[in-house]
Each structure stands twice: as C-alpha cells, then as structure tokens.
Amino acid sequence: METELRRRRPRNAARWPIVAAIGPIAFGSTYFVTHEYLPGDSPLWGSAIRALPAGIVLLVVSRRLPTGAWWWRSAVLGTLNMGMFFCLVYVAAQLLPSSVAASLTSASPIVIAVAAWALIRERPAPRVVVGALVGGAGVLLVVGTASGALDGWGIAASVASMVLSSIGAILTKRWQDDTPVLAVTTWQLVVGGLELLAAAVLVEGAAPAVAPVEALAFAYVSLIATALGFVCWFAGFRHLPAGVVGVIGLLNPVTGVALGVLAGGEILAPLQLVGILLVLASMAIVTSRRRPQAPAVTSRSRGTGARGGRSRRTAGRRSPRRARRGARGSDGR
Helix, strand or coil: CHHHHHHHHHHHHHHHHHHHHHHHHHHHHHHHHHHHHCCCCCHHHHHHHHHHHHHHHHHHHHCCCCCCCHHHHHHHHHHHHHHHHHHHHHHHHHHCCHHHHHHHHHHHHHHHHHHHHHHHCCCCCHHHHHHHHHHHHHHHHHHHCCCCCCCHHHHHHHHHHHHHHHHHHHHHHHCCCCCCHHHHHHHHHHHHHHHHHHHHHHHHCCCCCCCHHHHHHHHHHHHHHHHHHHHHHHHHHHHCCHHHHHHHCCHHHHHHHHHHHHCCCCCCCHHHHHHHHHHHHHHHHHHCCCCCCCCHHHHHHHCCHHHHHHHHHCCCCCCHHHHHHHHCCCCCC
C-alpha cells in the first residue's frame, strides 16, 4: 500500500501546476481584451459585468450556499479578490498598455511569498526567492523602458490590485477546508459582483450601452477569463505551495505581452525583451525539479540503513520464532 501511494503522488502533483497555469493565462488575456474592446469610461460597470455573471453561472453549476463562517469569509475574500481587484484591474487596463499592465503583475511572486510567510508561516524556498528577484529585475526593465507615457494612476492601480489579490489568495489558502473550490470561488464572485453593481449604480449611474462586439468581449472576460480562470487559480493554491503558484502566475504577464504584440500591434524595446526573458528565466528557476531521492521502501527491501548491518549478519538464518511458525504448517496459522 505504501509503495502504491508513492507511485500515485507524482501523478497527482504533476496535474495541479497545469491546472493552476490556466488561471494566469486567462488573466493575462483580460488586459488585452479590456484595453482593446471594452469601454473605458465606466470601470465600475465593466467590473460588475465581469464578476456578477460569472458568479451567477458558477452558482447555477455548484448549487451550494455558504454555511457557518463561510458567510463572512466570502464577504472578505469577495471584496479583496473580486470587488476591489476587478475595479483596479479595469482602471489599470484602460490607462496602461497591455504589455506594461500585465508585466507589473510579475512581481506577484514576491508579494505572495511575503503574504504566505506572514499569514500561514510558509517560508519560500531559496529558489523561489532567487526566481522572484530575477523576475523583479525583468519587471523593472519592462516598465522602465516602455514606449510612450506611463500613467502614474494606472501603475498605482495595477500594483494595488496585485497586493490585494495576493493577500486574498493567501487567506483563501489559510481558510481552506473540505468546501469545494468551485463553491468558494462562486461565493467570492457573487459577493464581489454585488458590491461592484451597487458601487456602479451609485457612482456611474445607469449602465452604459453595449455594442455587439463589446458584449462578446464581456462574455469572454466573464466566463473564460474570470469564472474558469479563478477556479483553476484557487485550485492551484489548494494543492500547491503558495510560492509555486506565485511563480506560475508569471504566465499572466507573458500572455499579456504576447497578445499585445501579436494582436495589438505593440512594439517592444530591446531592453523590454530582455526583461521578458528574465521573467521567463525566473519561472524556469523556481519550477526546476529537485533530484529525486531513493524511496524509503527501497532501503527496507535491501536491508540498508539502520537495519542494514543486522540484515546482512542474519542473512540466510531464521529466527527461532519464525522457525516455530514454519513448523506449524504452510498455511501460516
């Protein structure tokens, strides 16, 4: 049984990084779609339309309401991960080029590692620290050498969204129990969507008119980049160390930059390209696997370790107790 469990663990462990990677890939596409296809004069309505439909769809799928402490936990997490986060991301996507707005989030491994250390006492591995520093250097190159004027409010909104979402993600990991990830994500989206809807009505008034192209863009951002993205993202935090998920989050800026260049016509400066390569290198550093160690079962079967000397001396000999058991018959009774 022990050998079978050891064989199954690597398979399950290898699945979750792939699942978690869907989240930042979906998030990275949000910057480009928002910047290119969605109206920029109603950030609260845009955020509400992104969050609330996603939460309603997931609520229909999960068919589960919060119980006990999850009522107030959902309110806290929904405000951090959805309500405030979506509004700030929407503002950043409208004020910054998609490559810069997405690349700023590549500093998230540092913030996530610090939050994990402070809130759940999870110390980052040395390679995570090295990778985060390398990725941070890449961010400085991307932001410091970006073409065109950089809006200060856009940068502030992007950094604030990253900090709030990092704290919210670690709190989600700290409060995890047997509640399904789908249900936890659903409640956060519903709470955040309702908060954004109320704020949009009070601040921006009536909902803006939406053209057919904008409706399709909102549908993609809500159902794919939000509903699917956050379910996969929180699943990664449940099954993987926070530092590892933070590094996987570097796929967010890579996706944003790729879409900005391929579909948005943005031009990268040479130093920006170096910065992106540093971000990719940081991901390679922290996701490199350690050399596997020999399992304990092998040492027992070979008679090595603490019992090795005894097994060699007694090889070929049977203890008196085992000899008496053998004399009772081959049925072992």
